[in-house]
Amino acid sequence: MLTALVSVLFRPIRAGIAVFMAIAALFGGIFGFEKAEISHKKDGCLASFAVISDTHLTEANGRREVLEIGLEDMSKAKDKLDALVICGDITDHGYDSMWESFTLAMSRYDTSANDIMVIGNHDTWGSDDVAVTKANFIKYNKLATGRDISEVYYSTEINGYPAIILGSEGDHTYATVSDEQIEWFADEMEKASRTDKPVFIFFHQPINDTHGLPYTWEMKKDDEPGTGGIGDASDRILEIIKKYDNVFYISGHIHAGFSTEDDKTVYSSVERYDGYTLINSPCYMYSDFLRGGNFLNGTGYVVEVYENEVIFRARNFISGIWQPKYDETIELI
Numbered sequence: 001m002l003t004a005l006v007s008v009l010f011r012p013i014r015a016g017i018a019v020f021m022a023i024a025a026l027f028g029g030i031f032g033f034e035k036a037e038i039s040h041k042k043d044g045c046l047a048s049f050a051v052i053s054d055t056h057l058t059e060a061n062g063r064r065e066v067l068e069i070g071l072e073d074m075s076k077a078k079d080k081l082d083a084l085v086i087c088g089d090i091t092d093h094g095y096d097s098m099w100e101s102f103t104l105a106m107s108r109y110d111t112s113a114n115d116i117m118v119i120g121n122h123d124t125w126g127s128d129d130v131a132v133t134k135a136n137f138i139k140y141n142k143l144a145t146g147r148d149i150s151e152v153y154y155s156t157e158i159n160g161y162p163a164i165i166l167g168s169e170g171d172h173t174y175a176t177v178s179d180e181q182i183e184w185f186a187d188e189m190e191k192a193s194r195t196d197k198p199v200f201i202f203f204h205q206p207i208n209d210t211h212g213l214p215y216t217w218e219m220k221k222d223d224e225p226g227t228g229g230i231g232d233a234s235d236r237i238l239e240i241i242k243k244y245d246n247v248f249y250i251s252g253h254i255h256a257g258f259s260t261e262d263d264k265t266v267y268s269s270v271e272r273y274d275g276y277t278l279i280n281s282p283c284y285m286y287s288d289f290l291r292g293g294n295f296l297n298g299t300g301y302v303v304e305v306y307e308n309e310v311i312f313r314a315r316n317f318i319s320g321i322w323q324p325k326y327d328e329t330i331e332l333i
């Protein structure tokens with residue numbers, strides 16, 4: 001009965017999306033959209049992965065269906081993705097029912113050989129006991145992706161490229177990062193640097209005072225420095241990143257849309273520094289247009305690694321549209 005009701009309610013969403021896709025296909029060029037399936041931008045791609053963030057799944061309101069449309073888009077990629085990363089706030093509140101909703105969605109689509117979950121602050125709010133929160137993240141990681149982990153931080157490879165996943169061990173909006181995690185991170189970076197390949201770090205919270213923070217957190221002029229970022233551990237993490245070249249730090253959390261430095265807004269999705277680049281993925285489920293950028297939901301990046309560069313390609317996974325205005329190409333050193 002409930003399933004039937006959701007299905008009926010979901011029909012208008014699908015219909016709306018179909019209309020939007022048809023319009024985009026007709027007039028996409030005018031608006032800077034390109035309707036096309038996922039495939040490599042050019043020859044010589046060595047690895048590619050999708051990154052989305054802040055899916056905020058609940059068991060209701062059609063959110064699972066909205067995620068599933070994006071997963072379907074990824075599963076139909078002409079050039080198969082090597083990974084899918086969901087960069088935190090996977091659930092809206094970390095309850096079992098929400099994790100189950102996510103697990104169900106993931107079970108229905110073959111998006112990539114390496115689906116990667118990152119813990120977000122909302123994912124830690126299912127219990128007052130952080131041991132329960134951690135156990136749930138580990139449990140649903142296994143169920144949704146098949147991965148065995150023992151901590152909320154772990155490492156993997158994306159078609160041979162090092163990927164390091166960091167995560168909060170507490171239940172605050174900022175991140176709680178233990179000394180053990182910092183030491184582990186330093187070791188992982190050292191190991192990764194020996195591959196001489198670009199390194200991808202995923203952490204839900206951005207580095208403090210980047211991407212327009214603290215202002216972009218609640219649009220308050222007098223927010224404390226560090227608000228909306230990692231918190232106390234930010235400086236130590238950044239110091240480790242700065243030791244190496246070709247490092248990409250990918251976050252979510254802010255709930256902005258795509259924006260470039262050319263847009264002249266306080267928020268920019270991508271910030272380039274010597275040796276490292278910070279990328280803030282938009283909120284997949286509901287971007288807040290006040291925070292800057294293009295606020296359509298369903299957005300994220302397809303990241304393509306080439307011999308001499310990494311390309312972040314802005315995509316709306318719901319409508320199957322590239323948004324090349326927000327693409328960023330970073331030359332490797």
Ligand SMILES: [Fe+2]
Pocket residue numbers: 054056089120122253255
């Ligand atoms: Fe979020």
